[in-house]
Amino acid sequence: MSTETTLHVGGASPYDVVIGRGLADRLPALLGEGVQRVAFLYAAELEQLAEPVLEVLRPLYDVLALGLPSGEQTKDADVIFQCWEALGEAGFTRSDAVVTFGGGATTDAGGFVAASWLRGVKVVHVPTTLLAMVDAAVGGKTGINTAAGKNLVGAFHEPSGVLVDLDTLLTLPRAELVAGFGEVIKCGFIADPEILALVEADPAAATDPAGNVLPELVQRAIQVKIDVVVDDLKETGGRDGHPGREALNYGHTMAHAIERAEGYTMRHGEAVAIGCVYIAELARLTGHISDELAARHAATFGAVGLPTAYDRASFDDLLAAMRVDKKSRGNTLRFVVLDDIGKPVVLSGPSEEHLRAAYDVMAGVAGQDG
Numbered sequence: 001m002s003t004e005t006t007l008h009v010g011g012a013s014p015y016d017v018v019i020g021r022g023l024a025d026r027l028p029a030l031l032g033e034g035v036q037r038v039a040f041l042y043a044a045e046l047e048q049l050a051e052p053v054l055e056v057l058r059p060l061y062d063v064l065a066l067g068l069p070s071g072e073q074t075k076d077a078d079v080i081f082q083c084w085e086a087l088g089e090a091g092f093t094r095s096d097a098v099v100t101f102g103g104g105a106t107t108d109a110g111g112f113v114a115a116s117w118l119r120g121v122k123v124v125h126v127p128t129t130l131l132a133m134v135d136a137a138v139g140g141k142t143g144i145n146t147a148a149g150k151n152l153v154g155a156f157h158e159p160s161g162v163l164v165d166l167d168t169l170l171t172l173p174r175a176e177l178v179a180g181f182g183e184v185i186k187c188g189f190i191a192d193p194e195i196l197a198l199v200e201a202d203p204a205a206a207t208d209p210a211g212n213v214l215p216e217l218v219q220r221a222i223q224v225k226i227d228v229v230v231d232d233l234k235e236t237g238g239r240d241g242h243p244g245r246e247a248l249n250y251g252h253t254m255a256h257a258i259e260r261a262e263g264y265t266m267r268h269g270e271a272v273a274i275g276c277v278y279i280a281e282l283a284r285l286t287g288h289i290s291d292e293l294a295a296r297h298a299a300t301f302g303a304v305g306l307p308t309a310y311d312r313a314s315f316d317d318l319l320a321a322m323r324v325d326k327k328s329r330g331n332t333l334r335f336v337v338l339d340d341i342g343k344p345v346v347l348s349g350p351s352e353e354h355l356r357a358a359y360d361v362m363a364g365v366a367g368q369d370g
């Protein structure tokens, strides 16, 4: 993809996702008419990277720039409270807007500030990690963590636009870029086999931030997300056996449990890769998918350098954490599994024996037949 591409997100509050390189000057158009003040909520460590965006914003708006803590530390009630206080002091009104700039933790937290201030003000996301580009910035899920678990407080609040500037990936540490592939490959398994083919054909080319495979993968993964959220924005359910938005949660029940067990020090995309390997094994054990498709999960995530095994927390601890997953209903755990590539379905209330056997494979204490 050498030129700019715009993907449109339909629904009740439609918006555009603009993908290209060096796009800062496109921001005012995404903010639209009538905005006077902009709260620029950015990952403080990215001050230099944010400068071209601030240069576009400052002559046009009264800019309140708030540097937030990096990574998962920003998805914290205290940080949100400090943002509310700053917006209050600045007299921020409903005709003003939030711009977020950073990875998924920043778009989640900044998006939640926008969702909650005055019960909702305009927000445009400028994601700067692969993971935030293909997933967190699109679709309107915002949120923070609590002691009980990941993303337990939040709101659905759709952005007015998303600016995906692929040039920002050039400064992204390799491990963060690879983590983004947790969500990209997830999209391949749940909806778009061409993503899997592109990654498997040449993992080095796929993960080159200056190459021409990654832009296609970004576009394809965003399209998977758009197709799902336009049909089921608030995760109330899909049609014809499709789980709806819950499909995007593939691998996440275990992933969030692992992140919590690790004190949120493991990258989300890495946990998603392990979580997808876990759920593929559970799907194999419950007769949903073949041995080959289960093995393909570990092979494809592993091919880009993502982890595919985890044994640092016990099965009992992870099971307890999985119970607070938003897909749970009462005491019944619900998972998204595949019947095949592109055919996600809900698996409700699997036996503890199967849950434990899949854990044993993930932890490396049993082989695939164990």
Ligand SMILES: NC(=O)c1ccc[n+]([C@@H]2O[C@H](COP(=O)([O-])OP(=O)(O)OC[C@H]3O[C@@H](n4cnc5c(N)ncnc54)[C@H](O)[C@@H]3O)[C@@H](O)[C@H]2O)c1
Residues within 6 Å of the ligand: 043, 045, 046, 049, 070, 071, 072, 075, 102, 103, 104, 105, 106, 108, 128, 129, 130, 131, 132, 135, 136, 137, 138, 139, 140, 141, 142, 143, 151, 168, 169, 170, 171, 172, 173, 176, 179, 180, 183, 267, 268, 269
């Ligand atoms: N709302 C959603 O739909 C959704 C979807 C997927 C993930 N998420 C959330 O996203 C979060 C993970 O996001 P992430 O993987 O982007 O991690 P992150 O936001 O924690 O960013 C990772 C690190 O990279 C740094 N960074 C960001 N952009 C950079 C750049 N261009 N150059 C150099 N450094 C840069 C960040 O400051 C941070 O230190 C998790 O909290 C996850 O729950 C939300």
Ligand SMILES: O=C(O)C(=O)C[C@@H](O)[C@H](O)[C@H](O)COP(=O)(O)O
Residues within 6 Å of the ligand: 135, 139, 141, 150, 151, 183, 245, 246, 248, 249, 252, 326
């Ligand atoms: O957008 C969605 O819906 C997703 O589930 C995408 C996930 O990749 C993302 O990590 C999301 O934040 C998880 O949502 P949660 O509802 O399980 O907190």
Ligand SMILES: [Zn+2]
Residues within 6 Å of the ligand: 135, 183, 252, 268, 272
């Ligand atoms: Zn995710």
